[in-house]
Amino acid sequence: MPETIVLARLIPWEINSGSEAVPNWVNIGGLDGAPLPQREVTRLDDSDNDSAGLETSIPVSERWTAQLTGQMKEDPDTGARDAGQEACEAAAALGYAGVKQFRCTSPGGTVKTAKGTCNVQHGSADRNGKIPWTCDIEFREKPV
Numbered sequence: 001m002p003e004t005i006v007l008a009r010l011i012p013w014e015i016n017s018g019s020e021a022v023p024n025w026v027n028i029g030g031l032d033g034a035p036l037p038q039r040e041v042t043r044l045d046d047s048d049n050d051s052a053g054l055e056t057s058i059p060v061s062e063r064w065t066a067q068l069t070g071q072m073k074e075d076p077d078t079g080a081r082d083a084g085q086e087a088c089e090a091a092a093a094l095g096y097a098g099v100k101q102f103r104c105t106s107p108g109g110t111v112k113t114a115k116g117t118c119n120v121q122h123g124s125a126d127r128n129g130k131i132p133w134t135c136d137i138e139f140r141e142k143p144v
Helices: 083-091
Strands: 013-016 025-027 031-033 038-045 057-071 100-105 111-122 132-139
Touching: 013 083, 025 083, 083 111, 083 132
Parallel strands: none
Antiparallel strands: 013 025, 013 100, 031 057, 038 057, 057 132, 100 111, 111 132
16 A cells, blocks of 8 residues: 555554553543654754864754644533543653653554653633643653
């Protein structure tokens, strides 16, 4: 079968609300934007007089992030929140208690997993608008 485009909505994100020894992967619901982990590189300028005026640099460090965006989800009858969103909010703690495993899976079955910390934001909306929900993940290791 030929390769096809991959739609963001087909890439589920999950958080491990258990432990590494006994994982409990919970789907993060309500997402409308779920990119793959993004790599940011810090470069060191290594230009010198021998480079004939050409600016050169080398990569010296990298950082992996993901920004999950969507809407807050809640059961109107019970008040129960989406389990994945709730797990992310609980994980947004200070210190090592906030380090959790996250993973995403492509439609073809490619899995990317890494430990990271997250920051959850609830936005505001007009009276008929959806309440925005954002989870910014900063990974502590390269997602593999």
